[in-house]
Amino acid sequence: MKEYNHLKIEKKWQSEWQKKKVYQTKNNFKQKKFYVLDMFPYPSGVGLHVGHPRGYIASDVYARMKRMSGYNVLHPMGYDAFGLPAEQYAIEHKINPEKAVAINVKTFEKQLSVIGLSYDWERRVNTTDPEYYKWTQWIFLQLFNSYYDTKKNKAQSINVLVKIFEKSGNKNVSAHSGNVEVFSASEWKNFSLLKKQEILMQYRLAYEADTEVNWCQNLGTVLANDEIVNDKEGKMVSERGGHPVEKIKIKQWLMRITAYAERLIDGLEKLDWPNSIKEIQKNWIGKSEGSEIEFKIKNSNKKIKVFTTRADTIFGATYVVLAPEHELVFELKENILNWDEVLAYIEKTKSEEDADRIAEGKEKTGVELKNIKVINPANNEELSVWIADYVLAGYGTGAIMAVPMHDQRDRDFAVRFNLPIIDKPFVDAKEITEKVGGKVVKKYKMRDAIFARQRYWGEPIPLSRDKNGIINEVKKLPLVLPKVKSYEPTGKAEGPLAGVSSWVKAGYETNTMPGWAGSSWYFLRYMDPKNKKNLVGDKEIKYWKNVDMYVGGAEHATGHLLYSRFWHKFLKDINIAVTEEPFQKMRNQGMILANDGRKMSKRWGNVINPDDMVKTYGADTLRLYEMFIGPFDQYAAWSTESIIGPRRFLERVWRLVDKVDVKAKSSKEFLNSLHKTILKVTEDIENMRFNTSVSALMILLSEIEKEEKLNKEDFKKFLQILAPFAPHMSEELWNLLGEKKSIHISGWPKSENKFMKQDEVKIAVQINGKVRTELVVETDISEDMIKKIVLANDVVDKFLNGQTPKRVIYVKNRLINIVV
């Protein structure tokens, strides 16, 4: 057998597979389907390091096993290329982002192509392709044209709502957020177009509103909350570059994700996802159940509505606090004796950034509304009313009843301002809520998502506004992003599109969609990527349904993974998607760190390039090593020293071919190991425990090497279970054995029970829980028999030293423990 030349073999098979379309996914709608998906990357242009392909290799191993097991596997790859990173790259390198993306995609594919991943490249999608974002825009319009029917608990066409308004006004339809005045049917008919538009805006799932946003002057853009971090002093800075961030108010588009809060929480239960991700999402949505209770204001017909999760402590309430921004404060202006002081406090909180509020520490501040008293509905006691910044306008009702006995924050405040702290017994929360005329409600911390960026490189929002301010849909999609001279930030809270006069004249939005728009539905497009008429064909979606196994980084827990679930639920409501959830099963890969335990980065000079590894050791070795390096979902430190292990393993496999003999008879021991390993590798891949399956293959190799001559059929089984990990070498050897069809569609071997039985087992003999000796006995020996043998044993006799055993515990085929 000639030397193992990985360069030649790998190149040969990669082009062969491509030529024969071995990995092409066909629409065989009668075959069992399996959809294995990687989170698609930003082609960043920096190039990949050795940590990036870890997830791709894992999903590839998984996909290959499923494909060999007889599933029709959908395993595609594509690019998420809109968004800030691509735009920044274009600005830095002074090139058109479109060109930058094309270059980066090329680099990326070149680097990936040598690893031997079994993607069906013909299905690749790119979010910046007008033929793709046409459908992103289409989804936006569907959201714009829908409202959330809280009774049916699903999205409905906005036309349904208009009909309701025409028939009976809005007294039976509450807006999901915001305050909408109640109007009758006849009033509705008399409203102006603009007024109608304003009202409907309170209901639409994609809607425009005044928002307080995080403005970053240096980046010239508005940032999402998850794009902001706190620096050492607690000040808000951008995650990218660490530039200062401040709050400003602008009008922009939002997505009413809060309408789906309940379904987003409920859906988590049935998902096979890492627990930590589910927890993060649950906390992020932040559901709490509590009571809304009204406190009457003395000498007024107004009431303060508070939200509490502890209605059971209502008898211990000693004062009431409003958020400084609460509108009631202004309504009560005439009655407040210290208005100047109150106003000063309101102004002060306004100018403060959230970060400053936190940085201030736990010190509570606030001002009493002098001359305002409320009545506790539980016991008719008179309570004072305060405003304080520790009560947030945006959560609950923006007002609380303070129970300093049971709440630390209330206690801090009470101590600071010398307010009473009283201990009263608990009552039943539900009962008391009903008794005082309150309401049991659910609240969520999650806010609606801003769906606009003051940027160039994103999907244009397909709406236009005429001179009267009336919004119209763009009828012909895609609304193509126009070419501009400059992608630089304008320095104002509007995007570069504001500088394109024809665009502005047409009344188009100058904001573009955020980075997550295109990535929130791409998995559906892979099912039918070239469909010109529909987002996805009916037959295709009914067959592929959803992603069965999703692999990617855990950092998307509150971004991509939440938004995708939201859009998918919406698409289900409008009868596009057929499942409630997009990703049934998900696993996160752990990062690969450099030798020194730090992240791989140019800055540290510790980057290992996959191309170099492939050149020196081969793709198969790299694949095996990355799977062997440690538990898939945990961090692992790269060690170029250790990669030699898997390489040696492959060289030993290579040498086996000389031993292959059609007439050879496999030994009992070998057959036993082979079938046990088939079972183990199958189960391990299924559970993403790649490290132990590689280890199992190594153990099996040692067993094979003990064979004088190798039975061909049994050796082929070994190659088949090796194939997902080392696709090139297994294909080469498979071919050398005279097989014409690719090993990767050759089937998956079955572990047969008849080979897995063993005649004898080793049993540990313990005395008082300590192992003293070992015995080899026949498998499944009876308890009586083993007892007799053990008690007659010399070593046991020595340790017993004449004592009679009090108890004997026998674990079948494993151990026997004698207790004295």
Next chain:
RNA sequence: GCCCAGGUGGCGGAAUUGGUAGACGCGAUGGACUCAAAAUCCAUUGAUGGCAACAUCAUGAGAGUUCGAUUCUCUCCUUGGGCACCA
């Protein structure tokens, strides 16, 4: 502060989910082959004591449950991740 996930040899990590701790790989040491080196093969490799058989200790620390604990319970230390004045 609250919520998750970790902590096992020199290193990466195994352990059938309560049943022989350290599989597998790297590294190291010794040997074979070679004029020599590389590669390959063989042996040893948790610590301590002992010529040895063997014994004792050992899974972040301390307790507990159990015949038996890396695994379950409690307290604490520590490293990551998430949330954070959310009523």
